[in-house]
Amino acid sequence: MKYLYVAATQEVEREALAAVTARVAAEFGGPVRGMELGSVDFAFDAERRQYGSIPVLDMLLRRCPQDATKLLAVTERDLFIPVLTFVFGQAQLGGRVGVVSFARLRQEFYGLAANREIFLERAYKEALHETGHLFGLVHCAEPKCAMSLATTVRQIDLKDDAFCAACGTRLRRKPEGTQV
Numbered sequence: 382m383k384y385l386y387v388a389a390t391q392e393v394e395r396e397a398l399a400a401v402t403a404r405v406a407a408e409f410g411g412p413v414r415g416m417e418l419g420s421v422d423f424a425f426d427a428e429r430r431q432y433g434s435i436p437v438l439d440m441l442l443r444r445c446p447q448d449a450t451k452l453l454a455v456t457e458r459d460l461f462i463p464v465l466t467f468v469f470g471q472a473q474l475g476g477r478v479g480v481v482s483f484a485r486l487r488q489e490f491y492g493l494a495a496n497r498e499i500f501l502e503r504a505y506k507e508a509l510h511e512t513g514h515l516f517g518l519v520h521c522a523e524p525k526c527a528m529s530l531a532t533t534v535r536q537i538d539l540k541d542d543a544f545c546a547a548c549g550t551r552l553r554r555k556p557e558g559t560q561v
């Protein structure tokens with residue numbers, strides 16, 4: 382039996398993690414397993430005061446269980462890649478591991494009043510987006526599709542927490558475990 386793993390670093394809010402796990406399970410079909418990752422302090426960049434998503438993906442590849450089809454990690458840490466100010470997440474296209482950061486999904490990050498519903502919707506959309514990449518989906522030109530590229534929370538908010546018809550069809554056509 383193969384599982385889709387949804388893994389969490391230690392600081393992740395458990396209730397949000399459970400909600401995201403349930404949403405991913407509903408979209409991609411079970412069985413889904415949880416996994417604890419501990420800290421990602423090793424990926425901390427003291428100059429940027431952020432965490433490198435590339436070293437995080439390397440760690441995930443090393444720790445990816447034998448029975449994992451895919452491993453999506455969730456962290457509260459703010460992630461970056463060298464050429465960008467930040468990333469909401471990163472995943473290997475058609476690969477095994479990806480990561481989503483909750484750090485910039487909360488209204489509080491932007492100095493606004495907390496809003497649980499908005500935060501969870503953003504978390505669902507970004508989890509679907511990165512998992513979609515793992516299953517071979519590329520960025521979609523339809524702004525409402527979960528696979529459209531979002532570089533601001535405003536763009537995330539314009540998306541539906543679902544794939545468009547074309548991406549949904551592509552997803553169902555992909556053979557399980559396609560690797561690149």
Ligand SMILES: [Zn+2]
Nearest residue numbers: 510514520530
């Ligand atoms: Zn993307």
Ligand SMILES: [Zn+2]
Nearest residue numbers: 521526545548
């Ligand atoms: Zn689409």
